[in-house]
Amino acid sequence: MRKLAYLVAAALVATSMPVQAQQFVNVLTGGTSGVYYPMGNAMSNVFGKAMPGAKVTVQATKASVENLNLLEAGRGELAFTLGDSLSSAWNGVEDAGFKAPLKKLRGVAGIYSNYIQIVSSQESGIKTLADLKGKRVSVGAPKSGTELNARAVFNAAGLSYDDMKVQYLPFGESVELMKNRQLDATLQSAGLGVASIRDLASTIAIHIVEIPPAVAAKTGDAAYMPATIPPGTYLGQDRPIPTVSINNFLVTHQGVSDDTVYKMAKAVFENLPDLQAAHAAAKDIKLENAAKSMPVPLHPGAEKYYREKGLIK
Numbered sequence: 221m222r223k224l225a226y227l228v229a230a231a232l233v234a235t236s237m238p239v240q241a242q243q244f245v246n247v248l249t250g251g252t253s254g255v256y257y258p259m260g261n262a263m264s265n266v267f268g269k270a271m272p273g274a275k276v277t278v279q280a281t282k283a284s285v286e287n288l289n290l291l292e293a294g295r296g297e298l299a300f301t302l303g304d305s306l307s308s309a310w311n312g313v314e315d316a317g318f319k320a321p322l323k324k325l326r327g328v329a330g331i332y333s334n335y336i337q338i339v340s341s342q343e344s345g346i347k348t349l350a351d352l353k354g355k356r357v358s359v360g361a362p363k364s365g366t367e368l369n370a371r372a373v374f375n376a377a378g379l380s381y382d383d384m385k386v387q388y389l390p391f392g393e394s395v396e397l398m399k400n401r402q403l404d405a406t407l408q409s410a411g412l413g414v415a416s417i418r419d420l421a422s423t424i425a426i427h428i429v430e431i432p433p434a435v436a437a438k439t440g441d442a443a444y445m446p447a448t449i450p451p452g453t454y455l456g457q458d459r460p461i462p463t464v465s466i467n468n469f470l471v472t473h474q475g476v477s478d479d480t481v482y483k484m485a486k487a488v489f490e491n492l493p494d495l496q497a498a499h500a501a502a503k504d505i506k507l508e509n510a511a512k513s514m515p516v517p518l519h520p521g522a523e524k525y526y527r528e529k530g531l532i533k
Contacts, residue, residue, distance in 0.1 A: 331467075
């Protein structure tokens, strides 16, 4: 009888204790043949160690624009995005894919740069931006971060989509069509050494089209900066190629707890070797750049970590 009374009492105590909600961290990335996806998987592994009680998942998406709209709707806790897309989201630029300003967005970290990489097949004869006229060119999924980059760069170079036979395709599909001679060139906005272009270069002879520094200036957007693709980045590329780069950011929303964001920011910068093992682009992630040029307000959780590290006074 005494044992029964003890069990009843224990059950009452258990049911009266608050149940701790399961912590979820869904990382919004991009297509599986890009850089965001493998980097997001590497981050999910370090988050799992930093937050052992959390359920961490990785979601393949159409990247920047979709990621930011999902975050605003509360359908993710962390997302990768390009800087110009993030600025457009905050300001509600409808042509960029944002019907209204996304004011719930909060910054976590500046990470590595995307390089605008325009790659043609050698047999297409495309050597310069002007040579793209009349050719079959893939510019990424409609209103994706890559496609927004394509619009900006082509416009600055005095080109329009009307000058080409434009196709809106993700990286992997673009590469397959180029291998089959059904596409002449692809514009891919990604970290250096992106798997899709490495795959293409190992199959057919390619040419990487130069984007002169003057084109970056003519975009009228400070997010676009002159950059160089180092020699040897891709098979058969034996010289540096001038191009344009744009910063990537990790972003969250205001509904994610300070503690969760603090742990995510800390896990990223204290496990950089793990991220670098997933993709070479992570070698450009530097703590000193984490809080610079953020187009949206910094999340308090990230701010706490950067104050501890002396980046914010």
